Amino acid sequence: MTALVSVGSFIPEERVPIESLADRFDLTPMQVRVFRRYHKIGSAARASTSSLADLLRAALADLALTPEQVSRVRYVLYARTFPVVVPYPHNPLHDVCAEFGLGHAQAFAVGQHACASGLLAVDLAGRLLAADGDDGLALVLAGEKAFTGEAQFVPETSMFGEGASACLVAPSGERDRLLSYVARLRGEFDGDLEEVAGEFQRIYHDALGEAVTAAVARAGLALDDVAVILPHNVNVVAWQRTCKRIGYPLDRVLLEHVATYGHVFCADAFVNHRTAVERGLLRPGDRYVIAAAGAGRGATFSAMVFEH
Template identity: 65%
Template sequence: MTALESVATYLPSGRVPIEDLAGQLELTPMQVKLFRRYHRLAEVRREPDGTLLDLLLAAVANLDGLRGREHEIRYVLHARTFPVVVPYPVNPVHALCRILGLDHAVAFAVTHHACATGLLALDLAGRLLAHDGDGLALVLAGEKTFTRDAQLVPETSVFGEGASACLVRNAGPRDRLLAYAAHVRGEFDDELSDDPAAYQREYHSSLADVILAAAGKARTDLGDVRLILPHNVNVVAWQRLCRRIGYPIGQVLLDNVPVAGHVFCADAFLNYQTARERGLLRPGDRYVVAAAGAGRGATFSAMVFEH
């Protein structure tokens, strides 16, 4: 059974208020006010002089569980929101492997589930390790806000920079993956759809359905779920979703939304780290990690873990 061995994160020290992004993102004063007061997005993190490789290396540097175990790494996966995150022929994942002495590992990117790709990468890492029988996988997440599409989800969220690094093993005593559910909705491709707003209309019901599906697979009632670790799209989206599924909003860890924004596929790991640091998870607690991503279609995903 797939398990999380160790998780580390990195957020740049540079804090940029939403108001300072208005000109760059062509936001009106009303849109800025909407982001801050309604969606509770106050600021994002930026590292203007740093590269994507710098972000990923900074996260791995905080991953104490990796030190001295580099030889056990069989796979290195980079979970990406966007298929292309650096100009060709730059390859930050292979560069990271060379720097850290992980050249022996199979390294590749995972994408096409947009901001839900982090969950896909965890599932894929676990299945690869189950086939091998031993070893570890290193799952990376985090991207640079290098284009306007990588800075803003119109009317919904603002992307921030940061990164995460997670060690995954085939089996372990804690943070065991009990269930994974993912629903890909190809009809929500804005470029092909006659109704581009359909994704926004069905977002809450689709994400609610996949959370309930994962809980059902894990034979877990939502009342027994200690915590939901969300993707940090905005606060109001989760308020609406919680009303739909009857789950207490106070048990959704939203503290990182105002101070970090939506950190691509790293949100789940950032929120996990916060939960651990604050002692919000006790041994045996079950928790849900949920995410949605839109791009070429849409993906709604959820995982149930036991701490």
């Protein structure tokens, strides 16, 4: 059974306030206030003097792999939101792998589920390791630079933050065991037409809630059995509405990073996991949910259930 061995993360100290984006995205003072007071997003993390390789490097360093673990890593999966994250011919993933002695591992990107690709990467890593049938390990990396307008701001929804995460995955383990995974793919949301975007917003909370409840049911549990939900940091109101629909207490959703980190692409789940462990929100045996939604070529609503 797929298990998380350890999780590392990196969030830079620099913050970009929502007000600084007003001119570029033609935001009115009222729209800025809505972001701060309604969506509860006031700023996003930035690393203006750091490259994407620097972000991934910092998260890997935080993971603190031992030489023995490095030798056992068979796969390195880079989960990302956007199809292209650096200009050709740069390849920060392979550069970082070489620096950390991981050149022997098969390294590739996973991005088919947009911001939910981190969950897809964990599932795929577990499947690859299970097929190998040995004591191999896999690394799941996440994190991107907010290098374009689309990668900085989602109108009326969220701000993207810069940071990174690194997750060491094993084919089995006694802690942080994966109990279930659900991914709902919605191809009808392919495109940028206004009516497509409007329908996506209309069904968003029900679809995300359904993914969460389906994953919990697949794990043989009820929502009352879930100690905490580790969300993607899109905004607070989205989780208020989702929790209301499924009847789950909002105070058991870890939302403290939304206001200052922003939506850190696919790294949200692992950044929040690190916080939950450090704050003692997860005790041995607790079941918890990691949930995410992605929009790109279609939409994805995903949820995983783990046992700590």
